[in-house]
Amino acid sequence: MAKRREERARNDAKHNDIKIDPNLVILKVKHKILSLSVVKLISENQFKHCLHLAGKLGIFFENTSVNHHDRIVKWLKPSPPFFKLNSDGSVGNSSAGFGGIVRNCLGNVVFAYAGSANTSNVLTAELLGLLYGLISCSERGFLNINIEVDANSLIQIFNRRDFMGNPCNFYTIRRINQLLPSFNYTFSHIYREGNACADFFAKLGSQMIGFQLFTEANLPFIAKGIITLDKAGLPYIRIR
Template sequence: MPTYLKLNADGSVGISFAGFGGIIRDNVGQVIVAYAGPLSPCKVIFAELMGLLKGLYICNNRGFLNIEIEVDALLLIQIIKNVDVFCPQFFYFIRKICMALPTLNYMINHVFRQGNACVDCLAKHGSRLEEDMEFGTDNLPHILKGFVNLDKIGLPYIRSG
C-alpha cells in the first residue's frame, strides 16, 4: 500500500480581503511545504477553489502522486464530483482542478473547520501577502508552527476569530 501525503487547502474571505492557503504533510504530520497567497475580494467558494488548485499544482510540480486531500468546504467536493452543483462563473478554474486530479492517486475528504486550523491560518495570512508564497520548515509563519504542533499531538485549538 502506498504512503499518502496529506494536502489540506482552504480559502478565507472578509469584507475587504481574501486569500488562500494550504499545507502538504507526510504520514507523520511533518510539513513538506505550505503555501499562501492573496486574492481580490471574491466569493468564498472561489477562494476555496484557488487554495486547492495551488496545492494540486505544487503536488504535480514536485512529483507527489499519492495524495489525501482534505477541505472544509463540502460544496467544493460536490463541485469536483459534479454532484448537482454548477458554478459557471468558475468553470475554467474547476476544469483546471479536474484536469490536475487524474494525474494523482488521490482521495478527497471533508474535514470540519476545526480540523483545518493550519490552512485557515495560512489562508488568512495569504490575504495579507503581496504575492503567492511557499514555505518550508525553515520559514513557516510563527503562528502556523503552533497549529502544526497541536495537529501532530491531536489536540484541538480554540478559534481566535
C-alpha cells in the same frame, strides 16, 4: 578557585545560549497535565469554569466534559505512501486569500503556501486554495495525496462533476479536473476546527500581495504551534 570560577562562567554562558522551543514547551506542559490527570492529581474541580480547555488538552470528565451536541475533531496523519493536502480560502471585508499545507505520514511539513485572491466569493477562494495545492504537489512529484477541505461545496462539485452551474469558476474547476487524474487521491471533508493550519495560511494570504511557498525553515511562528499540536493529536471541540 580561579579555574572553578572560569568553568562556572562557561557553563552559565552555555545556558544563556540555549534557545527555548515554545512548541516543545507546549507539548511538555500538555503531557504533564495529562499525566497528573491519569493519576487523579488533577480533578474536575481544577477545570470548574473551563471544561472546554480541559477538552482541548485531551482530559474528559464523565458526563461533564463535552456537551452531547458537541463533537471531537482531530487532524489525522495520512497513511504511507500518502501525503495530506489541506486547503482553504478566506474572504474578508476588503481582502481575500487562499492557502494550504502538505504534511507526510509523520505529521511533518513538506510545504505550505499562501496567496492573495482578487475575489469577494468564498467558493472562488476555496477553489484557488485547492488548485494551487494540486499544482504545487504535481510539480514536486507528490502524487499520492489525501485531500481535505472544510467546504462541502467543493466535494459536491468534484464528486458530481458539477461545474456547469458555476460560470464564474468554470476555468478554475476545469483546471482542477484536468489535474486530478494524474493523482492517486482521496477527497474528504474535515470540520473547520481540524483544518486550522490551512485556515491560518488562507488568512495570511488575504494579507499578502502575490503568492508564497513555505518550508519548515520559514514557517510563521503561529503556524509552527498549530502544526505541533496537530502532530501531537490534540483534539478540537466543535461547538454546535
